[in-house]
Amino acid sequence: MSVIENVYGVGKPSREIDNDILRPVESFPTKLWYIAFGMASVGVVMYWAIAGYSFKKGLGLFAINSPVGWGFYIINFVFWIGIGHAGTLISAILYLFRQRWRTTINRAAEAMTIFAVMTALTFPVLHLGRPWMVFFFFPYPNERGPVWPSFRSPLLWDVFAISTYFTVSLIFWYMGLVPDLATMRDRLVNNEAKTKFGNMLLKLRKNAVNILSIGWVGSAKTWIHYEKMVLILAAISTPLVFSVHSIVSMDFATAIIPGWHATIFPPYFVAGAIYSGFAMVLTIMIISREVFQLKQYVTLKHLENMALVILLTGMMVSFAYITEFVMAAYGGNEMEQYVFINRLKGPYAWAFWTMFTCNVVSPHFMWFKKLRTNIYVLFVISIVVNIGMWFERFVIIVTSLHRDYLPSSWDLYTPTFYDYAMLVGSFGWFFFWYLLFVRALPQIAVAELKADEAGDKVKGYGH
Amino acid sequence: MWQSVEAKERQKYENIQDDKKQEFSASLQEMIDNSIGYQLDRKKFLGIMGAAVAMAGMKCSRDPVEKIVPYLVRPPEAQPGIPAYYATAQMSSRGVLPVLVKTREGKPIKIDGHDDHPVHQGAMTVNGFAVIWDLYDPDRLKTSKVGKDGKFTDISTADAVKKVTEIINSSQTVRVLSRPEYSPAGKSVINGFLRSKPGSRQITYDFRGTIQSLVDAQKKSYGRAIVPQYRYDKADLILSIECDFLGTWISPEVFTKQHSNRRNPDGKMNRLIVAESMMSLTGANSDDRLPIHAGSHVALALGLANILLPMSQYAGNGNILNAVSTYTPEKTSEITGLSIDKIKAIANELNQARGSSLVLGGGASSRSEVSGELEVVVNLLNSILGNEGSTVLTDVPMAEMDDIADNEQLSSLIKELNSGNVDLLILDRVNPVYELPEDSGFKEALKKVKNVVSLSSYMDESTVKSNVVVALSHFMESWNDTYYMGIYTVAQPVIRKIFDTISFGDAWLQLQGNADNYYQYIKNVSAPGYLAGNFGSIWEKTIAAGYYVHRKTSGYSAARGFNAASLFGVGKTVKDSSGFTLSFYESIQIGDGQGANNAFRQELPDPVTKIVWENYAAVSNDDAKANGWRMGDILSLKNGNKEMQIPLYVQPGIPKGSIAIAIGYGHEEMGAIAKGVGVNTNTLAKFSNTGTKYSGIAVSVQKVKGGYELATTQRHHEMEGRALVRYAELGKYKQDKKAGNHEHKLEGKGLYTPHNYALEVKSDVYKWGMSIDLTKCTGCSACVMSCYSENNIAVTGKKEVWRGREMAWLRIDRYYEGEINNPSTHFAPLPCQQCENAPCENVCPVGATLHSSEGLNDMVYNRCVGTRYCQDNCPYKVRRFNWFENTYDKIQDPMQMSLNPDVTVRGRGVMEKCTFCVQRINEQRQMARNEGRAVHEEDLKTACQQGCPANAITFGDLGNKETIVAQKAADSRSYRMLEDINVKPRVNYLTRIINKG
Known part of the structure; x- marks a missing residue:
């Protein structure tokens, strides 16, 4: 067994690690947090107010029309599902591959996954013409015949794929939290608040942590069971990383619309999802490590690793783009060819070129060590990549639909105020939850980190 | 299933309670024997019987019952759920259109062509279908009004007529301004008035010219x-x-x-x-x-x-x-x-x-x-x-038409009005303030008249300037007769008056103190001049049949001699103008503007430009390029001191230097729909003693500030090299029957196994299909209007059409090809193609769109949750989504009466599309089953097929090789649109053949 130096080691006693990581949870929020949370709340209110208005008035508020029957809602949906990809990848696949640097980022990434999927899930429901009939999607014995949903529809596959993904991600995330919740419980025992009201809240918190930590004692036996369960959950999650976005891509790939009807879509979408997911983790971690003073835990080395993943997946995505064009040219289908020419120079060429610049050009800065270890460059590129990925979905959905088979039905898609407001509001909704998360739960898996640290002391790293 | 109503009536009076068979065959046989020399088929039979029902209700021998009472005991002839058809005729300044009105439970719901009519043979126009919504227009005058200076108070129509009579009695000089009249009774009733009132004169003018x-x-x-x-x-x-x-x-x-x-x-x-x-x-x-x-x-x-x-x-x-x-x-x-x-x-x-x-x-x-x-x-x-x-x-x-005034008579009338010597001007169904060119000075002259009485259905531009407004009934509420193209028609009402209105004939009779009502007048005065033989029976049969052939010869021999003197003065007005010249045309949807307050007319895309809810200055591509104009710019057209501002539309095929604008728009009054839509062309039209100039008006053109969004249903005008409308020249076709139709079909494999209809066999299995002959189709859009009427399709308004949200189930694609200055134009009506491998069906997550055992692609509104996946995946984009609540929120009393009870009204959030008129299929299938036979091809017509004046659409059972539609599908000209994507549509098109001489 080789002994590998733990380059990610912090070299601090457990107590100090606890103090560092649990500080945001155990202290009062800062002004900055209040400002951020206030803004997010405004977004949430706007989001649900518009959702309620469209529920009452109809989807005509948005820009969708014939032929562009899907617009911002589905773009946002695919975008957020894509964001939600990094979490499971980090917690499951990197776990199985024993990638040690995942330890300090997996908790935040998983939380991000949960909230991103929660955001994404609102869209397909709100974009229904009759959202109150959403239960028609679920196959359960009913009095209507029984009438079952149509299992041939990729939208139904979505229902299963995403609900499975969400459930498994949530369980995985929660299971990872249990030892940390126990730590929180133990640290809260002797705490006293100054006021009666404060004590009441503290009691509430103590009870909550008590219940959620489900009697964790931290014995060796518990740890053995725990490690096994994590392994099993990781194994279960791994295929989901690939299945969810593959199935989401089939919404398009199984349709006959030129620009959608492509067999490359599943791997292409998965790569794109990891790409955007990592970019989002990077964005969030760069802010977190700055604000919550976690620089020694989330080091430049961590960020650099993520940058490399972005470079890799970015090139995979670029390869997929090229493949699409080559297939269109080679396939000899005039409709297909037109769609790709239209992407390059049609009315939405600006969207394509935005996407191209953001997704194909920008990751290549990561080849240079100087750039990929520069916080500012990383931060900008992580945001640019996500802008590009949003535009990728825009290009796929809007440019394919707006000019399909019959030129007579060709039309443009001009987003309305409500479309933009829902896009902005969805970020509010996402950060609303994320900001609550950073105040309520440890952002870094404390127990895992401590275990890594302890392992170093005993025999170095290596299993 | 049909009983003669006369027979029923007779039975009641003669107290014959038994022997029904004899009783109802007697009158039926009589009818057949006397039927006017044309073969009695089922359609005509229905027409006659339906009309007979109406007659029974309208007979003058019956006491006039003025109150509506509920059916405590249902009359045996009124079968709920069974439509009754009444033959009547619609009259406009354009001419006479014989129609059959379909009524359900007493309400007219749809207008169809009169298939047995010897001249029209069922031919219909856009306007013919659209009048059903005029009948139920909430903006129509609900009662008469008196007022001054635009302020009106409601009075009952009976009082209004009395008031007008008083005014007439106190007036010396009376002038009647009316429109071209195709009704012999209408003409003579006004003549009767003129005779009864010394000092009165009538001027009839034709707005459109x-x-x-x-x-x-x-x-x-x-x-x-x-x-x-x-x-x-x-x-x-x-x-x-x-x-x-x-x-x-x-x-x-x-x-x-x-x-x-x-x-x-x-x-x-x-x-x-x-x-x-x-x-x-x-x-x-x-x-x-x-x-x-x-x-x-x-x-x-x-x-x-x-x-x-x-x-x-x-x-x-x-x-x-x-x-x-x-x-x-x-x-x-x-x-x-x-x-x-x-x-x-x-x-x-x-x-x-x-x-x-x-x-x-x-x-x-x-x-x-x-x-x-x-x-x-x-x-x-x-x-x-x-x-x-x-x-x-x-x-x-x-x-x-010997009574149409020329411009000289019109201008002398205007002079007379201006002199203040006219005591009373009666506007009979005309709107001269709107219709006459601004420089005729009519509007100002009208102010000098002591009393203006308007017989009108709308508060239009002229009506608001009158003192008494007599609310007129819709033609479907009134008796009338017409003589047109050698056919005499007694037009019968099909519904009791909805509002407190009076038919124009009755109004004129009452104004001259004639005690008869118009029905009696037609029967006693007008009709005997046209109906020969046993008047009593012919009269009733004429009403029922809707036509009577009366070839009133003109006395002209075969070829008339041309009078060379008529060429005097001709050609003098032709100028070689180097600037822009303007011409006005009549649009198909709005026409002369009398029907402008009808959202369905406004939303029907212009067959050529595909623009809705608007008129615009159509200019040539060359001019637009040379002057840097773009679609949506606003142009100011000036002639002398007259100016009009109008949005620009670049129209291929317009010669350089010419500008064309549609008339009939720009109403300032009339109703919520018509008001403010488009621009009135009469600002620039020129009125003179010799004629009204609509064409070749020299204008200076300037782009003014601002932009404008024209709403259109088709934004791309080329086929992009796709063989969507296939065509060939006649010469080539004569040599090669497949000319223009050589695209080879790709036989692809589907993901799913094909439908096995054999598994769902019932005794009568049909494979419904449609064939559209592109050589015959003119793109006139009558089919689209018929579809709107049959299927309760909603109008959405200009903004929504601009967004691309029109609801038309059937649209007509129009493509230009060739040189932009004189392109060849191709039309292709596009209903749902009812694909065999329907891409919409697989993708619906809730199974709301399904394949029927007869090959139709059915839409289940109740099940639809509105994912719009089907719409995205439809290669023809024929599916329409209800983005808002299009009907329930917008419909105003009594518009709901125009809805077809056989077709679901779709609510918000569901997808809808052409069903091949599945309600008609179901009706005919059931009738055929009851009679133990197969559906007859000629009985079953889709609304579009019925509405097509060019006979371009054929519908029927593709499974039966004998049917016309199956034969057309097998024709060498037959092709399917986008057949290479293997969706296998049930609609086939026949190559367009162009005769290049």
Whole structure:
């Protein structure tokens, strides 16, 4: 067994690690947090107010029309599902591959996954013409015949794929939290608040942590069971990383619309999802490590690793783009060819070129060590990549639909105020939850980190 | 299932309780025996029976029951759920349109063509279908009004008539302004009034000028004010100069029917040449289209006459020679913008087709300072070519219109009004304030009249300026009679008056103190002049059948002699203008603007430009480029001190320097729909004693600040090299029956196993399919209107159409091809293609769209949750989504009565699309099952098929090789749109064949 130096080691006693990581949870929020949370709340209110208005008035508020029957809602949906990809990848696949640097980022990434999927899930429901009939999607014995949903529809596959993904991600995330919740419980025992009201809240918190930590004692036996369960959950999650976005891509790939009807879509979408997911983790971690003073835990080395993943997946995505064009040219289908020419120079060429610049050009800065270890460059590129990925979905959905088979039905898609407001509001909704998360739960898996640290002391790293 | 109602009535009175069989066969047999020389088929039988039901209710012998009472005991003839059809006739300034009105539970819900009518043969127009919504228009006058200076108070119509009578009695000079009348009873009832009131005079004017200039020219050229019968079915070569006979000219539905009979590439196909300054429907359908400068049409006609004259019997006529001699091919070419060769070639073609050609001219876009100028030269051309008596028939004219005032009479009326000597002006169903050009000064003159009485259905621009408004009933609420094209019709009401209104005939009778009602008047005074034989029975049968053939001969021999003097003054007005020249045309959807307060008309895309809810200045591509104008700019058109501002539309096919604008828009009053839509062209129209100028008005054009969004249903105009509308020239087709249709079919494999209909077998299994003949289709859009009416399709308004959210289940795609300055135009109606491998079906997550056992792609509204995945995946984009609540939130009483109870009204959030009129299929299938037979192809017609005046649409069972639709599907011209993507549509198209001569 080789002994590998733990380059990610912090070299601090457990107590100090606890103090560092649990500080945001155990202290009062800062002004900055209040400002951020206030803004997010405004977004949430706007989001649900518009959702309620469209529920009452109809989807005509948005820009969708014939032929562009899907617009911002589905773009946002695919975008957020894509964001939600990094979490499971980090917690499951990197776990199985024993990638040690995942330890300090997996908790935040998983939380991000949960909230991103929660955001994404609102869209397909709100974009229904009759959202109150959403239960028609679920196959359960009913009095209507029984009438079952149509299992041939990729939208139904979505229902299963995403609900499975969400459930498994949530369980995985929660299971990872249990030892940390126990730590929180133990640290809260002797705490006293100054006021009666404060004590009441503290009691509430103590009870909550008590219940959620489900009697964790931290014995060796518990740890053995725990490690096994994590392994099993990781194994279960791994295929989901690939299945969810593959199935989401089939919404398009199984349709006959030129620009959608492509067999490359599943791997292409998965790569794109990891790409955007990592970019989002990077964005969030760069802010977190700055604000919550976690620089020694989330080091430049961590960020650099993520940058490399972005470079890799970015090139995979670029390869997929090229493949699409080559297939269109080679396939000899005039409709297909037109769609790709239209992407390059049609009315939405600006969207394509935005996407191209953001997704194909920008990751290549990561080849240079100087750039990929520069916080500012990383931060900008992580945001640019996500802008590009949003535009990728825009290009796929809007440019394919707006000019399909019959030129007579060709039309443009001009987003309305409500479309933009829902896009902005969805970020509010996402950060609303994320900001609550950073105040309520440890952002870094404390127990895992401590275990890594302890392992170093005993025999170095290596299993 | 049908019982004769007369028989029922008789049974009641004669107290015969038994022996029903004998009783109802007796009258039926009688009817058949006496039926007017035409074979009685099922359709006609229904028509007669339906009408009979109406008659029973309307008989004058019955006590007038004024109160509506619920059916405590249901009359046996009223079967809930079974429609009754009544034959009646719709009259407009354009002419007479015989129709069958379908009623359900007493409410008219749809208008259909009258298939058995000897002339019309079921032909319909957009307007014909749209009047159903006029009947239920909430903006229609609900009661009469009295008022002054635009402030009105409601009074009952009976009181209003009394009040008008008082005014008449106290007035010395009375003038009646009315519109062209095709009703003999209507004419004589007004004449009766004029006789009863000394000092009264009537002036009839034709707003659009179509009839006015035609009869003016007929009077000048041949002596009498008749409208000849132009026989398109007899002409091998048709030359139309500015005459949109397929769209708006006189009776386009009849002309379309006749013309389409000759659009048969396997028979003797005709050839259509159109010379025009705008892009009309006729021009779009032409085999050869010649764009000419606005206002140069007379020069073209004279130029052709100049070439053709030496070869004719009029060669020696010095007067004619004088008139045409200056129009040498060179000069004609200079004025019109056509090449000399082209002019000579057309003349040569006409010469070759002597006696079997037809030259037409007229319509709004040809109105010049001299009324009937173009028509006179067209008369000359037809006389020269020997078409008189062969394609221009005058023995039984379409109509005799000797009472239409010329502009001189109109201006003397205006002078008279201005002098303040007129005590009373009665506006009878006219809106002169809106209709007459601004410079006629009518609006100002009206203020000088002591009393103005308006007989109107709307508070329009003229009505608001009157003192008493008598609310008139809709034609479906009133009795009337018509005589048109040798057919006498007694038009019966089909519903009791919805509001407190009076029919125009009754109003006139009461104003002259005649105690008869209009029904009695028609029966006793008007009808006996037309109905021969046993009046009593013929009368009833005429009402029931909806027509009576009465060929009132004009006394003209086969060919009339052309009066050369009529050419005096012709061609003087032709100027070679170097700036922009403007012409006005009539649009198919809005027409003269009388029906502008109808959202369905407004939302029907213009068949050529596909723009809705608007008129616009159509300019040529060259002019737009040269001046840097773009679609959506606003242009200011100036002539003298008159100016109008109007959005610009770049229209391929318009010659450089010409601008075309539709009339009928820009209402300031009338109702919520019409108000403020578009621009009124009468600002720039020129009124003079000799004629109203609509064409060739010189204008200076400037772009003004601001932009405008024109709403259109089609934003891309080229086929992008895709074989969507396939076409070939006739010559090529004669050599190769598959000409233009050589795209090979790809047999692909689907993901899922094909539908196995054998598994779902019932005794009667049909494979419904449709065939659309693109050679016959003119794109007139009557099918679209029929579909709207049949299927309760909602209108959405301009903004929504702009967003791309129109709800039309059936749309007509229009593609341009070739040179942008004179493109060839192709039309393709697109209903749901009912694909065998329907891409919409697989993707629906809730199974709301499914394949039926008869191959239809069914839509289950209740199940639909509105993912719109089906719409995205439809390669034809025929699915329509309800983005808002389109019906329940917007419908106003009594509009709901127009809804077809057999078709679900779709709520918000569900997808909808063409069903192949599944309600009609179900009805016929059930009837056939009851009778133990298969559905007869001729019984089952989809709404679009029924509405098509060109017989371009065929529907039926593809599984039965005997059916016409199956034969058409197997034709060498048959193809399926986008067949290479393997969706296997059930709709096939027949290649368009163009006769290039």
